[in-house]
């Protein structure tokens with residue numbers, strides 16, 4: 001059966017069609033407000049952005065949602081989880097680092113009007129174990145405790161590409177983002193005998209120039225948090241049997257020909273993301289999880305890289321649904337039908353035309369990875385439906401915009417104050433207020 005996906009369009013041309021107002025429109029149209037009862041603790045799960053990433057969602061969206069949840073009687077908190085050491089210089093691996101990064105990106109209690117909570121705790125080991133017999137590849141998952149224990153979960157997702165996942169949507173926001181650190185090892189297939197990074201990476205130590213000739217050898221020595229690399233004078237050793245798949249070496253040993261990026265861990269990851277999303281929904285309760293996808297700044301790579309490239313396509317719009325599979329499918333379809341952004345990676349890879357698959361050609365780390373594998377897996381395991389009905393929301397005239405602290409028009413609000421102290425200096429220059437030329441030549445400056 002087709003799932004409903006509510007959609008607020010991709011243009012913003014008035015206060016009523018601001019993306020903030022659009023988000024509230026689809027939130028209510030999809031009846032996500034009805035998930036929340038008075039005193040419910042409501043997790044707003046988002047990606048707070050890596051150090052120097054600039055495409056992550058501005059905090060105003062989470063703030064607005066938190067205010068809305070409070071108006072419904074709920075107790076919101078905004079949350080994200082610690083990461084693996086997925087590059088040599090990660091900035092969110094511990095709660096300490098993550099708070100520093102999140103606050104630098106604007107995710108403070110002051111900005112949000114509610115706490116920002118690292119859902120899996122100091123080390124990323126605060127979690128809840130979920131059995132997953134229905135999983136396609138995972139048979140268990142470890143859900144970040146603050147998410148698993150929430151009464152309601154609103155998944156606020158920046159929809160974009162992802163180098164490993166190919167797409168970063170609602171499925172990935174929970175399938176990676178709601179997993180604890182050990183949950184992320186599980187989803188990345190760390191230690192998997194057939195698809196793990198240790199089992200599948202092609203390793204050519206004979207190509208290593210070693211300490212004698214490689215100017216960056218120290219990074220290879222120091223990139224792995226488990227110390228699995230030993231750089232020698234003219235070669236390198238790797239204890240691959242102990243590899244847990246954290247990916248930290250990708251920014252060090254890959255690129256010189258000594259190690260490749262194997263395909264199997266990435267394809268396995270796609271299936272595991274859908275499984276782990278399913279586990280998150282099970283932990284909170286199927287009728288207690290809602291999804292909002294913000295299809296803006298659709299960068300080729302995820303918010304977990306330390307930069308953000310030009311969007312692959314112009315904004316695709318704001319979506320909401322109770323089905324994570326359907327909402328991601330709708331977003332992928334919108335990106336496919338969109339023209340690519342001139343000068344973007346879509347153009348670089350010759351997929352800028354409407355109808356071309358942008359993500360698997362311009363975002364995926366390895367050519368040929370499917371941009372639908374997460375979605376297909378989600379449909380296979382019964383998490384949701386690839387069939388969807390896209391319902392356009394009509395913006396209401398004044399419902400969701402305005403300065404909520406005082407909703408009266410400016411004249412009514414400031415008449416009394418301005419009568420006490422008029423900011424316009426009427427006592428100067430015969431009431432004109434300022435010293436200026438009476439006439440100027442516009443032609444000269446046109």
Ligand code: SF4
Pocket residue numbers: 207208209210211214215216217218220231235236252253256257258
């Ligand atoms: S693996 Fe590559 S980057 Fe690392 S020391 Fe050897 S040659 Fe240098």
Ligand code: SF4
Pocket residue numbers: 197223224225226227228242243244245246247248249250
């Ligand atoms: S070798 Fe394995 S454990 Fe070490 S950084 Fe690479 S993926 Fe992580």
